[in-house]
Amino acid sequence: MIELTDVHKAFGSNKVLRGVNLSIPRGTSMVIIGGSGTGKSVLLKCILGLVTPDSGTIRVDGQDVNTGDRDAFLARFGMLFQGGALFDSLTVWQNVAFRLLRGSLKRPKLEAREIAIEKLRRVGLKPEVADLFPAELSGGMQKRVGLARAIAAEPEIIFFDEPTTGLDPIMAGVINELIREIVTEMGATAMTITHDMSSVRAIADNVAMLHDGVIKWTGPVAQMDNSGDPYLDQFIHGRAEGPIEAVR
Amino acid sequence: MSLSAPLARLGRTVLGMLAMVGRVALFAISTVTHLFRPPFYGREFLHALLQIGWLSLPVVGLTALFTGGALALQIYAGGSRFNAESVVPSIVAIGMTRELGPVLGGLMVAARVASSIAAEIGTMKVTEQIDALVTLSTHPMKYLTLPRVLAATLALPVLVGVGDAIGIMGGYLVGITRLEFNAAAYLKNTADFLEAWDVISGLIKGAVFGFIVATMGCFYGMHSGRGAQGVGRATKSAVVAASVLILAANYILTELFFSA
Numbered sequence A: 001m002i003e004l005t006d007v008h009k010a011f012g013s014n015k016v017l018r019g020v021n022l023s024i025p026r027g028t029s030m031v032i033i034g035g036s037g038t039g040k041s042v043l044l045k046c047i048l049g050l051v052t053p054d055s056g057t058i059r060v061d062g063q064d065v066n067t068g069d070r071d072a073f074l075a076r077f078g079m080l081f082q083g084g085a086l087f088d089s090l091t092v093w094q095n096v097a098f099r100l101l102r103g104s105l106k107r108p109k110l111e112a113r114e115i116a117i118e119k120l121r122r123v124g125l126k127p128e129v130a131d132l133f134p135a136e137l138s139g140g141m142q143k144r145v146g147l148a149r150a151i152a153a154e155p156e157i158i159f160f161d162e163p164t165t166g167l168d169p170i171m172a173g174v175i176n177e178l179i180r181e182i183v184t185e186m187g188a189t190a191m192t193i194t195h196d197m198s199s200v201r202a203i204a205d206n207v208a209m210l211h212d213g214v215i216k217w218t219g220p221v222a223q224m225d226n227s228g229d230p231y232l233d234q235f236i237h238g239r240a241e242g243p244i245e246a247v248r
Numbered sequence B: 001m002s003l004s005a006p007l008a009r010l011g012r013t014v015l016g017m018l019a020m021v022g023r024v025a026l027f028a029i030s031t032v033t034h035l036f037r038p039p040f041y042g043r044e045f046l047h048a049l050l051q052i053g054w055l056s057l058p059v060v061g062l063t064a065l066f067t068g069g070a071l072a073l074q075i076y077a078g079g080s081r082f083n084a085e086s087v088v089p090s091i092v093a094i095g096m097t098r099e100l101g102p103v104l105g106g107l108m109v110a111a112r113v114a115s116s117i118a119a120e121i122g123t124m125k126v127t128e129q130i131d132a133l134v135t136l137s138t139h140p141m142k143y144l145t146l147p148r149v150l151a152a153t154l155a156l157p158v159l160v161g162v163g164d165a166i167g168i169m170g171g172y173l174v175g176i177t178r179l180e181f182n183a184a185a186y187l188k189n190t191a192d193f194l195e196a197w198d199v200i201s202g203l204i205k206g207a208v209f210g211f212i213v214a215t216m217g218c219f220y221g222m223h224s225g226r227g228a229q230g231v232g233r234a235t236k237s238a239v240v241a242a243s244v245l246i247l248a249a250n251y252i253l254t255e256l257f258f259s260a
């Protein structure tokens, strides 16, 4: 269970989050939608403590994220960054197995490599890419390696920042299915940011729309189409006219 | 515009600089404390040792060689004005070991290593790799900073030692080929007048300079601004700060070691 209460965050005069309230029940999949630059990525980073909110509280299973053992806290999380954020000094498999090669989850090298290759297979990458460096991969392949790294240690809570951007429709389908599987079979809690409405329908239990620094609408994915909320309607139908200004 | 405006700006600048010094100091202290808390990433340390120590040898060696040679020529020219040409071997040796070996070695390593550390870590910061490290339960200070700072602190004295020897050799080569010194006499003169403390004080300086170089590289890399411009600025600041701090530290250490 992740609970955000009245979270604010500004960068200088740019007020990005202006009182976000949101809760994500354990074992469910929440999808965050919203315009580009509305602070979706910042929201995920606030939960992980990579960005410190100016005010408000964030609780995971009732515990404030700023208290308690940080290592134990982070060990429960996996995160796919919007830009992949692969370590370019390490090979693909060493990236995927990063957690399994050091720290509390450390295992023998061969075993870690096997796990890495299995995770790569799950995101649709062949074993041959394991020994390449990230710079030798295409953008979509890098994204999938980042995804494999996020799920490698089988975390309880996984954040995906635009997992299907830059992928072809078939591969996007594979990734959507994978995320769904991780939630239903492994019982993980997932938070996904996406701009792709077919992904939203494939992945989400619940949807939340971030606009103007607050959650404008949140509810089960089934109610998304008849929410009656003009902002959400404009967004999911991609209309240029509506309450959300599309400046050109 | 009132008269106090320039004063206010001056005050802000001074306060900003003091805050910066404080942040650098805290950063350095935090790096050192990580040395005593596990885990220690040995592989990263060895990699840094190779990058900072071994691969800097050519630069430091060439710098020392030419400096030693030029030093011999200048001291000969100066000494000949009062018939004291025979001081060339001992002054070359003392000058190299106490001052030029560590200072020039430190500055060359600052140019080579502080810049590459700042650019590497800065790029990692800009591409969210540092954030990714954190989410993978790995402390960036332990994984990135400590191995580099430790490697530079240990490697620079060795580099300085090698530079000293090569610099003295440079003076020797110039002495016997251009200045008509007798080879055996030159070496004997060097050995007779050089004291252990001359060398050791230079090696201690080297260790301090190594710490400065890597710490500044890491500090500016970790605090890099966004984008390519941010990384560029971080790299420049790291080299400038490391160089100035080396020269300042050199003066302070020289006062400590050699003032009567």
Ligand SMILES: Nc1ncnc2c1ncn2[C@@H]1O[C@H](COP(=O)(O)OP(=O)(O)OP(=O)(O)O)[C@@H](O)[C@H]1O
Residues within 6 Å of the ligand: A011, A014, A016, A035, A036, A037, A038, A039, A040, A041, A042, A043, A082
């Ligand atoms: N480290 C930072 N420093 C300053 N401003 C930042 C920082 N990170 C994000 N911002 C600003 O916060 C706002 C929201 O950024 P964020 O990356 O969260 O957008 P987003 O909703 O994820 O957009 P997109 O869908 O395009 O990824 C932007 O205006 C951005 O400029």
Ligand SMILES: [Mg+2]
Residues within 6 Å of the ligand: A040, A041, A042, A082, A161
């Ligand atoms: Mg984003």
